């Protein structure tokens with residue numbers, strides 16, 4: 315049976331929630347795959363044949379600082395850019411992956427600069443802090459994970475993609491923002507990297523984890539084909 319190795323960057327919280335959701339999502343997938351979930355806290359953890367990685371939410375400035383202090387910025391960037399790997403950033407993870415960020419902390423904040431996105435921190439306002447809303451899923455998402463066209467989104471001081479900087483970025487989900495009735499981009503993918511502004515690990519619905527696992531499986535299968 316195929317075994318997928320998924321790393322979770324373990325700097326702040328949400329490790330267990332992502333882990334539980336991955337296990338539950340694996341059970342929903344009909345394919346015979348096993349999943350091994352590993353903590354990533356050190357550059358050496360990136361060498362353990364990981365197939366995929368989740369960068370959870372938290373505080374993007376704290377995560378950047380952690381990466382810098384632990385000499386992980388370049389190793390992690392290289393790992394993510396390697397086509398053998400699939401990466402998913404949630405909330406602060408979306409900020410860390412962006413090429414451009416708005417509303418940065420004073421003095422600026424470094425990001426990994428991988429996705430061609432312009433991401434605004436705390437887009438929905440600090441005072442709101444946290445809200446829950448229905449998210450509209452794009453066809454790209456429902457083609458891989460058929461089912462509902464919406465999902466429940468938990469937004470905690472969430473960012474949003476205010477601009478895509480190249481046609482390589484595809485929208486996976488948007489939110490009809492109640493203040494302006496505009497469609498705000500809240501999930502994107504570019505090549506093997508995806509990002510959500512909300513926290514799917516905090517709901518019972520594991521379709522985003524399923525989507526991620528499907529992508530990891532497909533990526534591995536494609537690699538097998540291209541090396542044959």
Ligand code: GLN
Pocket residue numbers: 370371372373374375404405406407409435436470471472473
């Ligand atoms: N607003 C936070 C930041 O700037 C992200 C919040 C989250 O990950 N829930 O990093």
